[in-house]
Amino acid sequence: MTVALLQVRGLTKRYLGLTAVDEVSYEVEAGTVVGLIGPNGSGKSTIVDCISGFQPADGGRWLLDGHELTGLSPHRIARAGMTRTFQTVRAYDELTLLDNLCVAAQEGDGVGWLQALGRGSRLRGVERAAEARGRDLLATVGLADYAGAPAGILSYGQRKLLAIAAGMMARPRLVVLDEPVAGVNPTMIRRIEQVIHRLNAEGVTLIIVEHNVDFIMSLCRRVIVLEAGRKIADGPPALIRSDPRVLAAYLGQRGAAERGHGRR
Numbered sequence: 001m002t003v004a005l006l007q008v009r010g011l012t013k014r015y016l017g018l019t020a021v022d023e024v025s026y027e028v029e030a031g032t033v034v035g036l037i038g039p040n041g042s043g044k045s046t047i048v049d050c051i052s053g054f055q056p057a058d059g060g061r062w063l064l065d066g067h068e069l070t071g072l073s074p075h076r077i078a079r080a081g082m083t084r085t086f087q088t089v090r091a092y093d094e095l096t097l098l099d100n101l102c103v104a105a106q107e108g109d110g111v112g113w114l115q116a117l118g119r120g121s122r123l124r125g126v127e128r129a130a131e132a133r134g135r136d137l138l139a140t141v142g143l144a145d146y147a148g149a150p151a152g153i154l155s156y157g158q159r160k161l162l163a164i165a166a167g168m169m170a171r172p173r174l175v176v177l178d179e180p181v182a183g184v185n186p187t188m189i190r191r192i193e194q195v196i197h198r199l200n201a202e203g204v205t206l207i208i209v210e211h212n213v214d215f216i217m218s219l220c221r222r223v224i225v226l227e228a229g230r231k232i233a234d235g236p237p238a239l240i241r242s243d244p245r246v247l248a249a250y251l252g253q254r255g256a257a258e259r260g261h262g263r264r
């Protein structure tokens, strides 16, 4: 039996009186693109924050390829093979796109450029490798022409593409994209979808957190649904679309009641 690439078991996160994530378990098979959906505040970003090491969890374990990631820092998790993007794109506007990617590489590199200082040839080697990787990724996301331009000139959708490239700098096996197409126009959504397909074809496993249900349903063969911190469904889009608990979560109790489905 093969072990799933990502195993999350009983993940729990509390903020004061609120249980934002309540005993959530799921697995992600290598080579897949899995959607994670749910209403506002259902705990999607909190799950991403916890498994990527940006927030401490209150319970649960998570493993990548059988290796324990529980409690590790973001850069150790990145080194182990999992990175994430943020719902609110983080970029250094005054730096060029290429320099933004080199900074991302530095942040994701457990060795760190600072430690490499004083070892001049090693530093230059690291810089050259990051630059080459950065140029490749800018080509992958269709921003090669902007490599030397400051990130501040990018459109909102282009910033989302830059964020995906930044998330790929550490050569992750699994990348979690938090709302990659939120607020993005239809043409740019298609471009981002192509980039996701391209990365997946190169062997990268992806978890896509989104509100755009149509986007998720067409992109993913498996979708996980959260409501109020709990996993309420997990399966292929056709099953998810007709799941009474999912309809109730999205339409509210009244909408579900009108369809003859009670909440469990």
Ligand SMILES: Nc1ncnc2c1ncn2[C@@H]1O[C@H](COP(=O)(O)OP(=O)(O)OP(=O)(O)O)[C@@H](O)[C@H]1O
Pocket (backbone or CB within 6 Å): 015, 018, 020, 038, 039, 040, 041, 042, 043, 044, 045, 046, 047, 087, 211
């Ligand atoms: N740092 C925090 N401190 C306190 N409460 C928080 C914090 N971060 C999230 N929460 C709460 O945890 C719950 C889950 O939030 P989370 O951001 O994970 O939801 P989400 O599913 O990503 O929502 P959205 O679709 O709006 O991005 C919400 O009730 C939110 O208010």
Ligand SMILES: [Mg+2]
Pocket (backbone or CB within 6 Å): 044, 045, 046, 087
């Ligand atoms: Mg969120």
